[in-house]
Amino acid sequence: MLKVRPAAAAAVLVCLGLVPGCASPADGSGHDSGSGAATSTAPVPSRARSGAPTAPPDHEPVSYKPSWPDTTVRTARGHRVNTCVPKDLRNKATTLTTSDGVRLSALVLGDGPDGVLLDHEQGYSICSFVDIGRQLAERGYHVVIPEYRNHGASEELAENEHIDRDARAGLAELRRVGAKRVLLAGASCGGTTAAVAGGDTPLRVVGLLMMSSPARCGPGVDGVAAVQKLSVPTLLVASPGDMQGNVAKEAREVYAASAAREKELVIRKGERHGTDMIKREGASGAALQDQVIKFVVDSYAAAR
Template sequence: MLKIRAAAAALVCLGLVSGCASPAGGPGRDKEAGAATSTASARSGARSSTPAAPPDHEPVSYKPSWPDRTVRTERGHLVNACVPKDLRSKATTLTTSDKVHLSALVMGDGPEGVLLDHEQGYSICSFIDIGRQLAKRGYHVVIPEYRNHGASEKLAENKHIDRDARAGLAELQRVGAKRVFLGGASCGGTTAAVAGVDTPLRVVGLLMLSSPARCLGADGVAAVKKLSVPTLLAVSPGDMQGAAEKDAREVYAASVAHKKELAIQKGEWHGTSMIKRAGASGAALQDRVIQFVVDSYAAAH
């Protein structure tokens, strides 16, 4: 049996190769804040009475988007090979409302959720560093890999991506989260905002990194007019020759959040590349993002 499991873990799934590429990035740095420590400690005590999570989803057979970068976990779920081996046991398979199968990571536990949605053309690994840090602080983190990306299902068309964000929120609710912080980069941030408008979970905050005002049918401007929660927008002025900053300012102006911040990062980096590739300023942005999640939850109490 052990030999069979070992062989299964080494299988690479077959399918068509996507032309998208996931940019590499070094790990970000972590700054432990006193507020975060005390919040996590309090949350840890509250979690002792939290019911056990429901059983994981069963593995599903489907054609992954990037088969040359897809591996199978011991349980049989497909996951992007970029995911570190120590996290692959956290992989699961989500099914969207239109029956598309998504690879996803579920880290941490408890009633305080965080959704992290990656950029188009990037991968589930965009948010792994931040996801790890938030899980360590006691948050329940879900990172879905979008359709036509990585180990998620390959389709003929790339549309309805807001349904992928909704599947991530549904998973957080299924595993016991009661509230959620919405986070995403590029179109991931746009769809996170759109999906957050009608989620049954209580939304406590919103992060949008280089997120367009509108993306593949998802209208981020309309969404932020309905989300009054603390909102952090970050963008590099050189990204897309200034178009990304223009969109970020449009979203910022439309936002009805009582507390909203617009961070302009030097350079021309896009999405999580502002964190992974921008040296000291990127590390500072990662710290700011993590602290913003902590502060948003603190303000929601």
């Protein structure tokens, strides 16, 4: 596993026209079942919650056409949620509305002022980050996981543009439910959109995690420009064989452009994409999940 640190920063590389976020889950279904998730063994202590304010009322359920109706159910409250979400977490589902009126299914886990936004890959589902989200919530963080437009239980549209607005809706929800700070995290285009949306959030950004994230994800979603504005601790992770090496090349471009003083680029073995590096790599995946959770904890510790 190659680790690149600021002292050995790579030169900015030219974008190779990578098709962003188009990798499919390893089961080939296009729907991420959430099975085979790595189990974290990180000895990270829980943080005590103290004086957490009463949560505001939930959003009212609304009617819309889900993207994957065969894997969508309604909660007792009437919100749509992906069946990949474990039954004990489905009551944490809500419905977000983006700035352009798109309805998104989302999970809101935990509570408190320290938030984490987890944005999944294109072609995957909300369950890419459910296991990590649950663990972070148990450690005292306020986690929002939106399911992107044209995915899972979120609204189906004729086009798939403006996905950065889905990340912004997740950040708006974190702020609405009481978060004051946020760590931005995502896989593939989820990481790119998290970085872009974090550039103008009123929340204080404390860190950035991008896993297999391309430099750009369509018009207006420029990860290179975004990281030039974010000086927070940054962790980039990619596999050298992912999309014939193009993902790792773009991760190096993002790394080189990053304004962060504390940044790390981890090039792992293999060719897994996004959260598959965690969920489908056994002990190696569990170690990466531990690293991700530790990165969140350390980023918040440094922000105090």
